[in-house]
Amino acid sequence: MKRIVLNRKNSLFIGNARGGRSAAILASLTSSCRRHDVDPQLYLTQLLVNLPSARRGEFPAWLPDEWKRRQAAQSEFGNL
Numbered sequence: 672m673k674r675i676v677l678n679r680k681n682s683l684f685i686g687n688a689r690g691g692r693s694a695a696i697l698a699s700l701t702s703s704c705r706r707h708d709v710d711p712q713l714y715l716t717q718l719l720v721n722l723p724s725a726r727r728g729e730f731p732a733w734l735p736d737e738w739k740r741r742q743a744a745q746s747e748f749g750n751l
Contacts, residue, residue, distance in 0.1 A: 703735040714738060 685691045704711040718733055731737060 700735065707735045707739050709735050709739050 682691070682694065685694055700715070701711045703709075704714050714735060717738075722733065725733065732741065
């Protein structure tokens with residue numbers, strides 16, 4: 672509940688509609704990361720590094736829940 676109140680207060684200083692859209696996208700991604708128990712910093716770092724070379728059809732694989740499954744599979748495969 673505290674995050675919602677803080678976000679409402681911080682949203683007063685977004686600036687314009689484009690900034691608001693960007694802030695909403697980032698808030699949605701970080702909330703999804705928290706919900707799926709994913710480290711948001713690690714997720715966003717890998718997303719920003721790899722997204723420019725990704726094809727449009729690969730975008731759903733970069734959602735936090737799919738990314739977590741792929742990371743788990745890679746770490747499981749790496750431990751063999």
